[in-house]
Amino acid sequence: MPDNASALQLVLSGDPALFSIVLLAMIVSLSAVLLAALIGVPLGALIALTSFRGRDGAIVLLNTLMGLPPVVIGLLVYLALSRSGPLGAWGLLFTPQAMVIAQTILVAPIIAALSRQTIEDLWLEYRDELTAMNVPWPGRVGTLIWDARFSLITALLAGFGRAAAEVGAVIIVGGNIEGHTRTMTTAIALETSKGDLPLAIGLGIVLMAIVLMVNALAWVVRRAAERVAG
Amino acid sequence: MKIHRRSLALMAIAVLSSAAAAPALAQAPSILVASTTSTQDSGLFGHLLPLFKAATGIEVKVVALGTGQALDVGRRGDADVVFVHARSEEEKFQAEGFGVRRHPVMYNDFVLIGPKSDPAGVQGSTDIAAALRAIKDRKLPFVSRGDRSGTHVAELRLWKDAGVDIAADKGDWYKAIGQGMGAALNTAAAANAYLLADRGTWLAFRNKADLAIVVQGDKRLFNQYGVMLVNPARHPTVKKEAGQRFIDWLVSPQGQRAIADYKVGGEPLFFPNAGDPNA
Amino acid sequence: MTDLPIDLDNVTIAVGNATMLDRVTLTIAAGAPTVLIGPNGAGKTTLLRAAMGLVAPMRGTVTWQGRAHVPPVRRAIVFQRPTMLRRTTSANIRYALRAARIARGGHDEAIERLLAMVGLSRAADRPARRLSAGEQQRLALARALAREPDVLFLDEPTASLDPASTKAIEDIIRAVSQRGIKVVLSTHDLGEARRLAGEIVLLHRGRIVETAAASGFFESPMTDEARRFVAGELLV
Structure with a gap:
């Protein structure tokens, strides 16, 4: 990035370095949210629909994991992916994939916990009908996830918000390498450490604008879809 | 079941996009x-x-x-x-x-950065040991990297050269922040504190506020x-x-x-x- | 294979300290509709759910053509407040057809026929949860019939509906019954019981007080409770 440009100028001029940072940040966070959804939604549904010993403990644990500090997750993923760690052979440390892994771990508990709540509420409503229709277990889970899809979008957005906003995990496992693993938040951290506070704040505003756009888009989609399916 | 088709699509997108995120790896x-x-x-x-x-x-x-x-x-x-x-x-x-x-x-070299008002009165000196002693004696705010960085290692060596046992003598005035050079400079700028910095980072740093170089040129500041x-x-x-x-x-x-x-x-x-x- | 007759033998069901059904013995056989009457809290809903197989008796047995633990394949129920799936009207029926494993090729035709039967053809593509209470009741009925059941349980199907909606539902029930589907419905509306019932079962405080052919029940009730209920005096 040119040294003496404001963030606004960078955006308006379509600065390629800024563009690649934004693109990477979006790809990493969205991939993490999608992977976390594939793990978290079925897990949430499973806990919602089953009763087992220690279920209450599992829910409390899940709610606690929602608040796990990103730095801790970053450190654990770092130790796992390091060449000296158990998964070192994968060679993933300091790559975008490592950031996706860390953010997936960060986001999955949020999506699981919120999905559990949403699906459990819907299950209470649907239980009699689905039982009376003799729907087997996999069908029940599928129906609940499908019919809760608009509420689940909110869970995904909460996860996306956490992923897009965090810096602690991605900076440790990604290394903030220019052109490879530099995202919006790590760029903000870097500009702050270089003392370029106006650029850091400008990047922060860009980040907020992007998160706002994603949320607005999801809202519009949700509204439009709700009108069709109720 | 619709949901399965959708999950498959999502999985495909996730895998493809994370692969796309690292195009340079193989090339x-x-x-x-x-x-x-x-x-x-x-x-x-x-x-x-x-x-x-x-x-x-x-x-x-x-x-x-x-x-x-x-x-x-x-x-x-x-x-x-x-x-x-x-x-x-x-x-x-x-x-x-x-x-x-x-x-x-x-x-390059390390420089001692401090407020322009220079309450330690060491401006223009080339004796880093004397300057550090003055800061310690008057308990003037000092920011330390505290992160095992090269600058931190050098700072600890300089305290030793100044005859100060910083581990024993540090008080409220000595703030070890455990962060990088930039964060240390930002902290010092906000608190009008002294700190040791490498000249390169100092020159490129944008948020200098009221800080300036107060001591430089001592052979012991070699980096x-x-x-x-x-x-x-x-x-x-x-x-x-x-x-x-x-x-x-x-x-x-x-x-x-x-x-x-x-x-x-x-x-x-x-x-x-x-x-x-x-x- | 049919699930009829359904035999409840000495069935007791309690929730907490409240006994919902107390040593109930009843046979539900093919034929004209069986109507459960009785004041609120008499145990009508619990009896329907037990016969449907949704609640297991604490004591006693429920059997379907002599077999216990038969999943609800040949049975269907419309709850008093049916839950609409968050889909369109026609998708609700399609869901029921799929759940009943009815061959996919016939779905479109079945949906059209069922919607016409309950008068919802024009609401096919509307979100089911936006339908009026009467429309939802009719859709639930269509959804239940989509399963091609031998026996259809209806829990107060016309409670809180306006007279026009009530008549529409009762007409459908009559048509269904004439097609040979056994209807078991609960109501606290004596007029409805008179109009629909072949057989009356009077429940009071979880017990069956009287079981009789409809004509006999209204003209010459045999028990004191039945006399008082017909006279509108038995309220709790």
Whole structure:
């Protein structure tokens, strides 16, 4: 990035370095949210629909994991992916994939916990009908996830918000390498450490604008879809 | 069931997009260099790496950390090359068998930064030990990196030279923040505190507020940078050919000239000295 | 294979301290509709759910053509407040057809026929949860019939509906019954019981007080409770 440009100028001029940072940040966070959804939604549904010993403990644990500090997750993923760690052979440390892994771990508990709540509420409503229709277990889970899809979008957005906003995990496992693993938040951290506070704040505003756009888009989609399916 | 088709689509997107996020991995040869915040924040790498890539086609990815952390990354085998500035730590790294051979590359110097009002009254002095004693005696605010970085190691050595046992004598006035050079400068700017900084980062730093250089030019403020290939015998995944080419280029006349050519505001930030056998 | 007759033998069901059904013995056989009457809290809903197989008796047995634990394949129920799936009207029926494993090729035709039967053809593509209470009741009925059941349980199908909606539902029930589907419905509306019932079962405080053919029940009730209920005096 040119040294003496404001963030606004960078955006308006379509600065390629800024563009690649934004693109990477979006790809990493969205991939993490999608992977976390594939793990978290079925897990949430499973806990919602089953009763087992220690279920209450599992829910409390899940709610606690929602608040796990990103730095801790970053450190654990770092130790796992390091060449000296158990998964070192994968060679993933300091790559975008490592950031996706860390953010997936960060986001999955949020999506699981919120999905559990949403699906459990819907299950209470649907239980009699689905039982009376003799729907087997996999069908029940599928129906609940499908019919809760608009509420689940909110869970995904909460996860996306956490992923897009965090810096602690991605900076440790990604290394903030220019052109490879530099995202919006790590760029903000870097500009702050270089003392370029106006650029850091400008990047922060860009980040907020992007998160706002994603949320607005999801809202519009949700509204439009709700009108069709109720 | 609709949901299954959708999950499959999502999984495909996730896998594809994470693959797309690392397009360069398979193409250009690349090495990972664990280095210090001072070399990155001063803009030196932004100047050197395109030149190196043009000369060799090798891409260098830099993870900028404190010297202590950068060496730890090397110890774990997560970097191919370490490029740091704390000779004692580097020699320890080498003695442990993690580094192949230490090459001196360049130097700059540390400077004592402080408020322009200079309550310690040390402005213009070239005696860093006396200046630190004055700060300690008047309990003036002082910000320490506190992060095992090269600058932190140097600071601790300077306190020792000043005859101050900082571990015992520190009080509220001494703030160890455990963060990088930039964060330390931001903290000092906000608190009007003294701190030790490397000249390169200081010159490139934008948020100087009321801070200025108060002490410079003491021989004890000398700041030597060295580079090492991480030992491939310890970590077979180290890219030794490409890593060695980077080291060779840094100490070559071409690389040394590139270092000398990097200036901020007309001032050079680093001085090449690869030929100095004592560095 | 049919699930009829359904035999409840000495069935007791309690929730907490409240006994919902107390030693109930009843046979539900093919034929004209069986109507459960009785004041609120008499146990009508619990009896329907037990016969449907949704609640297991604490004591006693429920059997379907002599077999216990038969999943609700040949049975369907419309709850008093049916839950609409968050889909369109036609998608709700399609869901029921799929759940009943009815061959996919006939779905479109079945949906059209069922919607026409309950008068919802024009609401096919509307979100089911936006339908009026009467429309939802009719959709639930269509959804239940989509399963092609032998026996259809209806829990107060016309409670809180306006007279026009009530008549529409009762007409459908009559048509269904004439097609040979056994209808078991609960109501606290004596008029409805008169109009629909072939057989009356009077429940009071979880017990069956009287079981009789409809004509006999209204003209010559045999028990004191039945007399008082017909006279509108038995409220709790």
